[in-house]
Amino acid sequence: MVFSPLEQFAIIPFIPIHIGNLYLSFTNSSLFMVLTISFVLLLFHFVTLKGGYLVPNAWQSFVEILYDFVLNLVNEQISGPTSVKQRFFPLIFTTFSFLLFCNLIGMIPYSFTVTSHFIITLGLAFSLFIGVTLVGFQTHGLHFFSLLPQGVPLPLAPFLVLLELISYCFRAISLGIRLFANMMAGHSLVKILSGFAWTMLSMGGIMYLAHLAPLLIVFALIGLELGVAVLQAYVFTILICIYLNDAINLH
Numbered sequence: 601m602v603f604s605p606l607e608q609f610a611i612i613p614f615i616p617i618h619i620g621n622l623y624l625s626f627t628n629s630s631l632f633m634v635l636t637i638s639f640v641l642l643l644f645h646f647v648t649l650k651g652g653y654l655v656p657n658a659w660q661s662f663v664e665i666l667y668d669f670v671l672n673l674v675n676e677q678i679s680g681p682t683s684v685k686q687r688f689f690p691l692i693f694t695t696f697s698f699l700l701f702c703n704l705i706g707m708i709p710y711s712f713t714v715t716s717h718f719i720i721t722l723g724l725a726f727s728l729f730i731g732v733t734l735v736g737f738q739t740h741g742l743h744f745f746s747l748l749p750q751g752v753p754l755p756l757a758p759f760l761v762l763l764e765l766i767s768y769c770f771r772a773i774s775l776g777i778r779l780f781a782n783m784m785a786g787h788s789l790v791k792i793l794s795g796f797a798w799t800m801l802s803m804g805g806i807m808y809l810a811h812l813a814p815l816l817i818v819f820a821l822i823g824l825e826l827g828v829a830v831l832q833a834y835v836f837t838i839l840i841c842i843y844l845n846d847a848i849n850l851h
Contacts, residue, residue, distance in 0.1 A: 608791060609716050609784065629720065632712045636701045670696050670837070677841035679849055688844060695728065696837040703783065703829030707822070715832075716784040722776035728840055729772035736847035744850070775839055782832050786825045793818045 615626035647663045656664060670693045674685050699715065706713025714720055736744040797815040 606788065608787060628712045629714055629717060632705065632714050636698065636705055640697050640701055666697065673838060674841060677838060678845045684848065692837060692841060695840060696833055699833035699836055700830065703833055707826060707829060713783055713787055715779055716787060718776060718780040721780040725772045725776035729843065732843050732847050735844065739848055740850060771843060775836060779832050779836050782828055786828050790818060790821050790825060793821065
């Protein structure tokens with residue numbers, strides 16, 4: 601039996617919930633999001649219990665590295681007083697931690713990659729983008745609508761305003777597509793090559809030795825996919841920081 605490489609992305613309802621026309625079932629995607637959040641909360645709870653250890657253990661060192669990494673990212677990408685950066689640091693740190701562990705947990709065999717679904721990444725991107733826009737309005741009021749460059753001829757003004765508005769809104773769409781596409785493509789490629797290597801291994805004979813080539817490629821791709829899991833969480837977070845900085849400072 602040949603399995604589709606896209607089968608790993610199937611949404612499986614565990615607890616069907618229907619309220620009118622709304623479909624609110626608890627699925628495998630919901631389960632792994634809950635597991636990810638629970639793992640992150642438990643990790644941070646036990647690491648910070650009693651103020652942490654004087655000599656950090658491996659887990660405490662990992663969380664401290666994670667904290668310093670996101671703190672440096674916020675300080676570098678968001679300009680302004682320290683109070684402004686501290687105000688948004690919890691949001692940025694939570695976003696990065698959630699995406700990082702969702703991506704890494706998705707690398708475990710027989711698990712589920714939450715970020716491989718466009719509706720999840722788009723929902724997260726739009727939620728954060730709406731928050732960034734509200735911050736812009738809260739900071740600058742109606743002056744946040746200054747989308748039109750100075751010195752533009754009046755007949756071109758409506759066209760340029762529409763173009764700038766579409767360009768601004770497309771940021772959220774591209775943010776969701778980038779994360780979803782990279783995670784889905786990488787997992788699909790690993791699945792295809794793994795199936796190819798297993799098929800040649802099952803044939804026996806000279807094919808038993810021939811499977812080593814794709815198997816080595818699979819191991820290399822798994823290492824690459826681990827790097828992509830970390831990189832995509834970083835890219836998503838740094839773009840949110842850039843958009844937040846633009847909203848605060850009107851760049």
